[in-house]
Amino acid sequence: MKCLTYFLGLTFFLASFSSAEEKQSTSIQRIIALSPHSVEMLFTLGVGDRIIATTKFSNFPPEAESIPRVGGYNGIQIEKILSLNPDLIIAWIDGNKIEDIEKMEKLGLNVYRSKTRSLDNIPNELILFGEMLGVQASGQNAANAFNARLEKIRTENKTKSSVRFFYQLWDEPLRAVAAGSWINSVMHACGGANVFNDPNFDYPEVSIENVLISSPEVFIIPSHHGTYTAGVEKWRKWPEIPAIKNNQIYFIDGDLLHRFSTRILDGMDQVCDAFDKVRASRLGALTNLNIN
Amino acid sequence: MKHKPMKHLLIIPIALSLLIISPLLSICFGAADISFSDVFAIIYRVFGGEAEVDAIKERIVLELRFPRIILAFLAGAGLSLSGAVLQTVTRNPLADPYLFGISSGASFGAVLVIASVGAASSMVSITGGAFLGGALSVLLVVSLAGMGVQIERMLLAGVAVQFMFSSATSLVLYLSDPQAAASLLFWILGSFTRASWDNLLLPFVVITFCLVVFLAFTRPLRAILAGDESAKSLGVEVYRLRIGMLLLSSLLTATLVASCGGIGFVGLMVPHIVRRILINQSQYILIGSAIFGGIFMIWVDVLARMLMENSELPVGVITAAMGSMFFLLVLKRRTNSA
Numbered sequence: 001m002k003c004l005t006y007f008l009g010l011t012f013f014l015a016s017f018s019s020a021e022e023k024q025s026t027s028i029q030r031i032i033a034l035s036p037h038s039v040e041m042l043f044t045l046g047v048g049d050r051i052i053a054t055t056k057f058s059n060f061p062p063e064a065e066s067i068p069r070v071g072g073y074n075g076i077q078i079e080k081i082l083s084l085n086p087d088l089i090i091a092w093i094d095g096n097k098i099e100d101i102e103k104m105e106k107l108g109l110n111v112y113r114s115k116t117r118s119l120d121n122i123p124n125e126l127i128l129f130g131e132m133l134g135v136q137a138s139g140q141n142a143a144n145a146f147n148a149r150l151e152k153i154r155t156e157n158k159t160k161s162s163v164r165f166f167y168q169l170w171d172e173p174l175r176a177v178a179a180g181s182w183i184n185s186v187m188h189a190c191g192g193a194n195v196f197n198d199p200n201f202d203y204p205e206v207s208i209e210n211v212l213i214s215s216p217e218v219f220i221i222p223s224h225h226g227t228y229t230a231g232v233e234k235w236r237k238w239p240e241i242p243a244i245k246n247n248q249i250y251f252i253d254g255d256l257l258h259r260f261s262t263r264i265l266d267g268m269d270q271v272c273d274a275f276d277k278v279r280a281s282r283l284g285a286l287t288n289l290n291i292n
Numbered sequence: 293m294k295h296k297p298m299k300h301l302l303i304i305p306i307a308l309s310l311l312i313i314s315p316l317l318s319i320c321f322g323a324a325d326i327s328f329s330d331v332f333a334i335i336y337r338v339f340g341g342e343a344e345v346d347a348i349k350e351r352i353v354l355e356l357r358f359p360r361i362i363l364a365f366l367a368g369a370g371l372s373l374s375g376a377v378l379q380t381v382t383r384n385p386l387a388d389p390y391l392f393g394i395s396s397g398a399s400f401g402a403v404l405v406i407a408s409v410g411a412a413s414s415m416v417s418i419t420g421g422a423f424l425g426g427a428l429s430v431l432l433v434v435s436l437a438g439m440g441v442q443i444e445r446m447l448l449a450g451v452a453v454q455f456m457f458s459s460a461t462s463l464v465l466y467l468s469d470p471q472a473a474a475s476l477l478f479w480i481l482g483s484f485t486r487a488s489w490d491n492l493l494l495p496f497v498v499i500t501f502c503l504v505v506f507l508a509f510t511r512p513l514r515a516i517l518a519g520d521e522s523a524k525s526l527g528v529e530v531y532r533l534r535i536g537m538l539l540l541s542s543l544l545t546a547t548l549v550a551s552c553g554g555i556g557f558v559g560l561m562v563p564h565i566v567r568r569i570l571i572n573q574s575q576y577i578l579i580g581s582a583i584f585g586g587i588f589m590i591w592v593d594v595l596a597r598m599l600m601e602n603s604e605l606p607v608g609v610i611t612a613a614m615g616s617m618f619f620l621l622v623l624k625r626r627t628n629s630a
Contacts, residue, residue, distance in 0.1 A: 057469075073470050170471055173478045173485065173604070205603045207485065209323040209352055224471060237355075240348045 028087040028133055034076060035092035038114055038129075039064050040261035041122075042090075045130055045138045052084055055095075057225055060255065060263070076100045082107065088132070090114055116260035119185055123147050126262075142262065149265050153272060154189050162193040163275040166216035166243065173205045183257060186264065187220070190272040212238060218278045219243045220271065222254035246281050250274040303569060307583050314590045315365070319357045321594045326353060355488070361590055363487040363495065363551060364607075368558055368589025370499045370548045372581040374541040375559025376566070377506055380513050380577075381537045382443050388559035389545040392446075392538070393429040393453030395556065398549035400457040400464075401425025403476055407464050419494060419550035426546035429453045430538050481606030482555035484593055491551060498547040499582075502540050506578050509533065514574055555608045557615025558585055564622070 032053045033039045039058040042048050048063060056072030058064050070077045070084075075097055081089065081104065091101045093115045105111050112132070116125055123143035130139015165187055169175045177183045177194070181202040184194055195214035198204040219235070221228065232249050239245045252274075256267030319331050326349050333343035334353045371389065378387040389395045405421035436449035461480065465473050506513070512533055515523040520530050548555075562585040563577065570576050589607075592614070596605045 074466060170475060172475050173483070201603065207323055207597075207604060209356060212348060212352065213324045225469070238351075240351070 030085065030087045031133075032070065032081055032084065032086045032089045033058070034071075034090060035095050035114060036060065036255070037116065037260040038090040038092065039067070040259065040263060041126060041129055042133075044142050044262055045126065045133065045135050047133050047135055047138075050133070052086060053081070059225075060261075071100075076104075078103055078107070081109070086110075088112060090129075114260075117182060119150060119189070119264070122260055122262065122264065125260075146262050146265065150189075150268075153265070153268055157189060157191040157272055157275075160191045160275075161279060162191050163278045164195050164215070164217045164242075165192045165275070166195050166211055166214070166219050168219055168221045169203060174207065174211070175203055176206050176211075178202055178204050182260075186257060186268055187271060189268060190275050192271070192275060208234075208238075212241060215240070215242055217242045217246075217282075218248040218250065218274060220274065221249065221251050222257055223251065224254050226253075226255070246278075248274075248278050248281060250277075303580075307580070307587075310587050311583060314587045315361050318361055318590050318594045319353060321598050322352070322357060323597075324349065324352050326357075359489050359492055360484045360487040360593065362492055363484050364589045364593040365586035366492070366495045366499055367484070367548050367552050367555060368562070368592075369582040369586035370495065370502070370544050371555060371559040372562035372566075372585025372588075373499070373503060373506065373578060374544045376563035376578055376581040377513070377537050378541055378559070379563055380517055381534045382446065383517060383519075384443060384447060385564065386560065387447070388557075389541060390454065390556050390559070392433055392450035392541075393457055394426045394542045394545045395549060395554050396454045396457035396461065397429025397432075398422040398426035398542075398546040399480055399554045400461045401428075401546075402550055402553075403461050403464050403480065406476060406479065407468055407472065419547060422550035423543065423546040425457065426542040426549070427539070429457060430542045432456075434535065434538070478606055479553045480608075482553040482608035482611070483596070483604065483606055484552050485604065486551065495547050495551050498544060502544045503578070503582060505540060506537075509537070510575055510578065513537070517574070553606075553608065555589075555611055557611045558589065561611075561615045561618050562588060564618075 029050055030052050031042065031047075031050045033042060033051050034055050036055070036058040039048070039051060039054050040060055042051055043061050043064065048061070051064075051067050053070045054064065054067045055076070056069055058067065070080045073095070078100065087110060089104060089109055089111045091104070091111050091113050093101070093113050094117070101111060101113060114125060116122055123146045126143040126146065127136075127139045130136045130142075167177045167183055167187065169177055169183075176196045177187075178196050178198040178201055179194055180199070184192075187194065195216045196204055196206060196210070219232070221232070228251060232244075235241065235244050235249075243249060250270070252267060252270050256263050256270070316331060316335075317328070320326055320328050330345060330349055331353060333345045334350050336343050337345060337350070338354070374394075375388040378389065378392065379385055399422070401421035401424050402418045404425075405418050409417060432453045433446060433449045436452065437446040465476055465480075468476060512523070512526075512528040515526045515528045516530060516533065523530050545559075563581045566577055566580040566584055567574075570580055589611075592607055592610050595610050596607050599605050599610075
């Protein structure tokens with residue numbers, strides 16, 4: 001008889017637990033977003049107010065600045081996350097420590113692993129988040145808008161001549177991006193041809209000599225968390241590089257280019273504009289040549 | 293102990309020819325394809341001759357590779373010199389700028405400047421930070437070791453100070469974001485990429501000054517090798533000489549750490565090799581260490597540039613790998629002969 005009571009108790013307990021879980025999946029209210037891009041995406045979907053915690057560099061939109069922090073690159077405060085009792089944690093495979101993600105999963109937390117690695121994955125995640133959070137229409141609309149704008153950029157630049165670019169990711173050590181990187185696909189959509197195509201490293205370390213002999217037509221220098229670490233002073237003495245000779249150096253907000261959010265399209269617009277200016281300067285040089 | 297005077301006579305021409313050939317040969321290695329005849333033509337032009345050379349190749353050789361090779365030579369020479377002097381004044385064959393915490397103190401000072409000011413930090417502020425760190429470590433070692441300046445206490449204090457500064461550097465690294473940390477780490481491990489004609493002057497002046505002072509004190513330094521008591525009986529002010537040499541070594545190390553980051557093991561390894569070559573010729577050990585250290589570092593830098601295509605290896609990683617292999621070999625030979 002005692003056994004039967006225990007059995008019934010256990011059945012009731014499990015039933016109540018699974019129904020709670022069901023209820024949670026339909027209305028996720030307490031979200032911990034562990035990457036700047038997931039925070040931006042949730043705000044795009046109009047559910048930014050459900051974020052109860054995030055990581056160090058989530059600074060956009062401005063409302064995101066007031067969200068409490070639970071860690072950064074160096075790791076996540078899992079105890080704090082547990083105490084916040086979240087319904088969903090959006091982890092980021094390339095930005096969070098895999099040990100932290102696995103630990104949260106082992107602790108029974110509801111973890112989604114965001115793995116946005118290409119431009120086309122951004123709309124997919126917008127749709128997925130929309131479905132997960134019960135805002136399907138917003139997700140679908142945001143994805144459609146993103147796809148339409150991306151397609152427009154791609155079509156506009158498809159027939160333009162290619163521009164040889166050097167993306168100076170970091171100053172010391174001098175680091176570029178190579179063909180396999182995410183940034184390269186962004187540049188490619190604007191008609192950029194990377195001067196570094198190292199198949200082994202996505203972010204190869206290069207020397208001044210490497211840049212000199214690859215003679216790029218344009219330098220793109222991104223900021224990091226709002227500050228530009230790299231100056232152009234050291235390049236000024238190398239007018240042998242076409243980009244330096246023609247003053248084709250463009251500084252672009254790194255947050256626009258390095259985050260997998262819809263703002264990447266704003267960054268792409270700036271890159272495409274820069275490449276158009278390079279093409280125009282070529283034309284200018286040609287006209288001067290004809291006049292002379 | 294027997295020694296062959298002929299062998300020592302041979303060393304001078306060998307050292308001189310290595311000193312001339314090494315920079316000329318090593319200048320041909322790099323990303324851009326530049327042949328030995330190009331280098332020869334460029335040098336010929338520098339001295340007023342007329343030769344056809346690609347303008348960009350000429351600039352690469354004169355503005356990128358030459359300063360880099362000179363900095364590598366200066367770094368190797370300075371660190372070996374510092375190691376040789378420290379080994380003499382402490383009579384400990386394992387002494388080097390690392391063991392006394394000078395390198396880690398200087399590294400910490402420089403890292404702190406770079407991390408707080410950012411990539412824009414000037415050479416002067418980094419050198420200042422590195423020197424303050426290096427001097428602080430010497431001060432700590434001396435005060436921890438006490439006025440008696442017992443060598444064993446000094447070495448132990450050096451190890452403690454080294455760990456202290458290393459942990460502080462690790463903390464700065466940990467608190468920086470990944471890109472900045474990678475940049476700091478690359479710098480800590482040593483690199484000659486910063487080399488330019490403008491920032492060669494300071495290391496050159498400091499190394500020349502220290503070399504002249506060290507050479508002027510060759511006799512008292514040799515007296516210390518025989519023991520503190522006998523040196524005192526010869527009229528050497530052991531304590532003052534030791535502190536003075538330590539401070540000069542820290543100046544030397546700090547200047548080099550500021551120009552090219554932390555490069556370990558050279559100060560330990562090169563004086564050992566030179567001592568093996570120059571048995572019973574201790575008066576030449578300082579100058580020999582400087583020359584061979586410089587040549588050694590030129591070739592280490594060639595390896596750093598060439599081992600990986602399109603990428604550079606930190607110099608300190610190569611010197612540490614070679615240093616550990618060297619000590620294993622020495623150990624093996626000793627075990628075999630025992």
